[in-house]
Amino acid sequence: MRYDLVPMDRSHLEGVLAIERACFRQPWSEQVFVDALYNDTVSLIVAQAEDGRVLGYAALSVILDEGSLDKIAVDPACRRQGVGEELLKVFLRFGRANLAFLTLEVRASNDAAIGLYEKLGFQTVGRRKNYYAQEHEDALLMTAEFPRIGVN
Ligand SMILES: CC(C)(COP(=O)(O)OP(=O)(O)OC[C@H]1O[C@@H](n2cnc3c(N)ncnc32)[C@H](O)[C@@H]1OP(=O)(O)O)[C@@H](O)C(=O)NCCC(=O)NCCS
Secondary structure (H helix, E strand, O other): OOEEEEEOOHHHHHHHHHHHHHHOOOOOOHHHHHHHHOOOOEEEEEEEEOOOOEEEEEEEEEEOOEEEEEEEEEOHHHOOOOHHHHHHHHHHHHHHHHOOEEEEEEEOOOHHHHHHHHHOOOEEEEEEEEEEHHHOEEEEEEEEEOOOOOOO
């Protein structure tokens, strides 16, 4: 499967929203994505096939030297082919160069996402009890830390 990792723009909205609605019980609305596109503290990237189709996307927000992975999703038809890993690696490369750590929350039952995060070095550092109250489900808090070379 051939694709490029590119910054998201309005041309990707339709494809992103289709995946978003297929993946999440409480999907981000179109307006949330549009606001994120114009928010300087948010970075949105897309895995785009040669024909322009959106295969997956991810969002990172940054405040000072702290990063938060706010979103990552891959088209159900394109999973287990490394797309999620390549998307996340973009933010990890950015994190290593610019951040102290990258944090995220994930449903305790989301084995696929937890597997991805653990493969790329995230560790579980906390648990928010009943965070997803509707489903009585806990969230795991996971973090990847980036040691500062040369800083005391
Ligand atoms: C999580 C998600 C983004 C992974 O995307 P993906 O492109 O299928 O993942 P990759 O193919 O890059 O997999 C990378 C690694 O993640 C782990 N992984 C991925 N899917 C997995 C699964 N179903 N079960 C267990 N581990 C899994 C594996 O360690 C895998 O490495 P491997 O293929 O060498 O075993 C995808 O499952 C998804 O979109 N889920 C729905 C949205 C979601 O839950 N997002 C996270 C919200 S916190």
